[in-house]
Amino acid sequence: xxxxEKIIELKNITKTYDNGFTAVSDFxxxxxxxxFVTFLGPSGCGKTTTLRxxxxxxxxxxxxxxxxxxxxxxLPPYQRPINTVFQRYALxxxxxxxxxxxxxxxxxxMAEDVxxxxxxxxxxxxxxxxxxxxxxxxxxxxxxQRIAIARALVNEPEILLLDEPLGALDLKMRKEMxxxxxxxxxxxxxxxxxxTHDQEEALTMSDTIVVxxxxxxxxxxxxxxxxxEPKNAFVADFIGESNIxxxxxxxxxxxxxxxxxxxxxxxxxxxxHITAVVRPEDVIITAPADGTIRGTVTSVIFKGMHYEITxxxxxxxxxxxxxxxxxxGDYVGMKVDPDNIHIMIAEDHTNYFTVDINExxxxxxxxxxxxxxxxxxxxxxxxxxxxxxxDANGEPIDPVRTRxxxxxxxxxxxxxxxxxxxxxxxxxxxxxxxxxxxxxxxxTELEQDFIVDDEYLWNMDDHVGLIxxxxxMNFRVKK
Numbered sequence: 408x409x410x411x412e413k414i415i416e417l418k419n420i421t422k423t424y425d426n427g428f429t430a431v432s433d434f435x436x437x438x439x440x441x442x443f444v445t446f447l448g449p450s451g452c453g454k455t456t457t458l459r460x461x462x463x464x465x466x467x468x469x470x471x472x473x474x475x476x477x478x479x480x481x482l483p484p485y486q487r488p489i490n491t492v493f494q495r496y497a498l499x500x501x502x503x504x505x506x507x508x509x510x511x512x513x514x515x516x517m518a519e520d521v522x523x524x525x526x527x528x529x530x531x532x533x534x535x536x537x538x539x540x541x542x543x544x545x546x547x548x549x550x551x552q553r554i555a556i557a558r559a560l561v562n563e564p565e566i567l568l569l570d571e572p573l574g575a576l577d578l579k580m581r582k583e584m585x586x587x588x589x590x591x592x593x594x595x596x597x598x599x600x601x602x603t604h605d606q607e608e609a610l611t612m613s614d615t616i617v618v619x620x621x622x623x624x625x626x627x628x629x630x631x632x633x634x635x636e637p638k639n640a641f642v643a644d645f646i647g648e649s650n651i652x653x654x655x656x657x658x659x660x661x662x663x664x665x666x667x668x669x670x671x672x673x674x675x676x677x678x679x680h681i682t683a684v685v686r687p688e689d690v691i692i693t694a695p696a697d698g699t700i701r702g703t704v705t706s707v708i709f710k711g712m713h714y715e716i717t718x719x720x721x722x723x724x725x726x727x728x729x730x731x732x733x734x735x736g737d738y739v740g741m742k743v744d745p746d747n748i749h750i751m752i753a754e755d756h757t758n759y760f761t762v763d764i765n766e767x768x769x770x771x772x773x774x775x776x777x778x779x780x781x782x783x784x785x786x787x788x789x790x791x792x793x794x795x796x797x798d799a800n801g802e803p804i805d806p807v808r809t810r811x812x813x814x815x816x817x818x819x820x821x822x823x824x825x826x827x828x829x830x831x832x833x834x835x836x837x838x839x840x841x842x843x844x845x846x847x848x849x850x851t852e853l854e855q856d857f858i859v860d861d862e863y864l865w866n867m868d869d870h871v872g873l874i875x876x877x878x879x880m881n882f883r884v885k886k
Contacts, residue, residue, distance in 0.1 A: 420460065421434070498558075620641050684749040810884075826871065
């Protein structure tokens, strides 16, 4: 937002806990005064940890948190002009509404007439004037949430933090409160920083969305930009619904994916490996002869506003949202207008990991042997008669200080539920459907994530072993 004044800035923020787990890594963001910013991502992505560091409930391991240009990273929460609204409203059940809201002001020793004016004003803001003497136990979930917001606003914070505040409400109430919060933000003009895992919530309310995964920022942008121009496959998959395919540029403004050649608007050099993203609502069902690709309808589900139609085309699968129905078994064509195809240069998903050299100068990983020796990896190296290892110049190679980096492609790793058969094991922490296969992230106890491509559907949190054939690995000496 050019021309706006920054209110808070996070510079190179990292949070690592005593057990070695890094919840937030190299986080950089600035927020303008009066902006509504939402941290969006799946559970465990670091969004709440980041919010707690802004509030002062957590201290960053490294980095700076600047409020109006001054570092507040080490300030306690009560010294920050910031208030937080949590999912659990934490209202005092023994106090009425007035006393709940006035609590913070009494702690500041304010005069009673000032407290009365401030409480009256915020009750009007949250549309609960006249409720002062009511018990909090008589309020609905939505009313309790408004009281929690009023209690935070009465302290006149420069920034209001909201940590999934609508999570305890039913769907209808949540949608109503989304609009009310947005209207409240527009009236107050103060800065809101909001945390949610609900994509619709973020798209409805925010000026700016910060998409997070695995403790890192994936993309920052307006709701329109995040939805229409996702930066990578994770963002495309997490925001709304997407068809995601691997492909290749076959010519100027032409890409091949899902078994067909499509015209597009992204000018990427021919021969470039790409990821193509097509939103379900942008797929047009045609007669077979008129389609860029063709396939058989395998599923039709009525979703109220539209039908969700799944079409199998070769090894690929296309999900379509249409106001017109279809029948399972229909053979149909499909086409997509060029400006509705979003092309991204394919990310390098090669898995890199460090392997050890054992006392016999053979390689091992995770305490398990790899069927190869150092002499096959280090060009010109050899074993002396005394058992030592030397390089091509006859200089000794120290197995303790020498590290070998192995690389293996996602499609060359096989998952097994016989965990002990794997070179390493872990849990599925993320999955994305890529048209003809699934791309999985396997989190291991080695602080090493592995990306695996598999045509079969596994479940989130499945415990799997990873079979990694040594003949599929490439090795290099780590400098």
